[in-house]
Amino acid sequence: MLFPDYRPRRMRRNEAFRRMIRETRLSTDDLILPLFVVGGKGVRNPIPSMPGQYQLSVDNLVKTAREAGERDIPAILIFGLPDKKDPLGTGAYAKDGIIQKALRELKNRLPGMMVITDVCLCEYTDHGHCGLLGEGDGILNDASLPRLAETAVSHARAGADVVAPSAMMDGQVAAIRSALDEAGFQGTPVMSYSAKYASAWYGPFRDAADGAPSSGDRTSHQMDPGNAREASLEHQADVAEGADILMVKPGLAYLDVLARTRDEFPAHPLAVYNVSGEYAMVKAGAGQGWIDERSVVLETLLAFRRAGADIILTYHALDAAAWLASGPTSS
Numbered sequence: 052m053l054f055p056d057y058r059p060r061r062m063r064r065n066e067a068f069r070r071m072i073r074e075t076r077l078s079t080d081d082l083i084l085p086l087f088v089v090g091g092k093g094v095r096n097p098i099p100s101m102p103g104q105y106q107l108s109v110d111n112l113v114k115t116a117r118e119a120g121e122r123d124i125p126a127i128l129i130f131g132l133p134d135k136k137d138p139l140g141t142g143a144y145a146k147d148g149i150i151q152k153a154l155r156e157l158k159n160r161l162p163g164m165m166v167i168t169d170v171c172l173c174e175y176t177d178h179g180h181c182g183l184l185g186e187g188d189g190i191l192n193d194a195s196l197p198r199l200a201e202t203a204v205s206h207a208r209a210g211a212d213v214v215a216p217s218a219m220m221d222g223q224v225a226a227i228r229s230a231l232d233e234a235g236f237q238g239t240p241v242m243s244y245s246a247k248y249a250s251a252w253y254g255p256f257r258d259a260a261d262g263a264p265s266s267g268d269r270t271s272h273q274m275d276p277g278n279a280r281e282a283s284l285e286h287q288a289d290v291a292e293g294a295d296i297l298m299v300k301p302g303l304a305y306l307d308v309l310a311r312t313r314d315e316f317p318a319h320p321l322a323v324y325n326v327s328g329e330y331a332m333v334k335a336g337a338g339q340g341w342i343d344e345r346s347v348v349l350e351t352l353l354a355f356r357r358a359g360a361d362i363i364l365t366y367h368a369l370d371a372a373a374w375l376a377s378g379p380t381s382s
């Protein structure tokens with residue numbers, strides 16, 4: 052009787068073998084927890100489409116950030132919800148803006164926690180667009196760059212460790228890099244949302260950050276979901292402009308783009324954003340008892356690592372860190 056020479060099952064027969072030959076591992080070191088900050092005190096507003104996630108006032112933000120630190124999560128990413136919005140998004144770069152206040156408090160209370168800030172105007176403009184609006188509905192690319200740069204500098208001044216431009220304006224990384232350098236923040240890295248797609252998976256985030264555009268959508272600046280080759284151009288441009296970390300967003304529906312980015316940019320740190328809709332889907336399925344949340348989350352996060360991500364921005368970070376600390380599952 053003929054048998055195959057290669058029997059892959061030999062190396063799978065128990066966990067010791069599987070551990071020995073496992074190619075990819077997930078660690079708490081890989082995780083960044085995104086958080087939403089609002090004005091007021093003692094505020095902890097649940098976000099209905101993202102069970103377990105909240106809009107937090109600065110005092111509660113500090114508490115959650117401390118919890119993240121206790122679970123060994125190295126960094127948080129913060130999004131601000133200002134009390135007031137205007138056409139120019141001035142709250143994004145105001146000295147006493149919500150993010151600036153949060154940064155000062157976080158750096159004061161938790162100096163060891165790395166704080167990354169989202170740099171965009173859409174949460175601060177009354178029209179909800181990522182840049183300034185011109186005649187008609189068009190977003191003015193070049194006129195928005197100084198506002199984005201000013202936002203990044205004001206974050207650095209308030210203590211941001213890393214700034215993360217997400218507006219998808221052409222030239223934004225260069226504008227931010229040169230403004231940071233001029234202001235004396237040569238040491239502040241830029242994590243660029245370099246390949247950010249116009250995606251339906253951001254739906255629940257719009258609840259969380261109150262950032263839906265009042266008219267139109269984001270298809271004139273975010274990438275078309277059909278395009279993978281174009282992501283190479285976006286990354287290339289941001290590398291040339293001085294990006295320190297590249298990103299693919301969303302994650303699950305774009306694993307091919309992530310893997311391709313890893314191949315094409317082997318040396319750059321690469322992040323992936325496990326977005327709100329991906330989180331909501333898992334929470335909904337687990338809430339119904341249809342999937343096992345822990346196994347699904349850990350498998351998904353591992354898949355991002357396997358596809359090439361060094362860094363995973365995920366709302367599951369607090370849970371995942373606790374699960375990773377409690378040891379391997381038996382499944």
Ligand SMILES: [Zn+2]
Pocket residue numbers: 171172173174180181217218
């Ligand atoms: Zn935006």
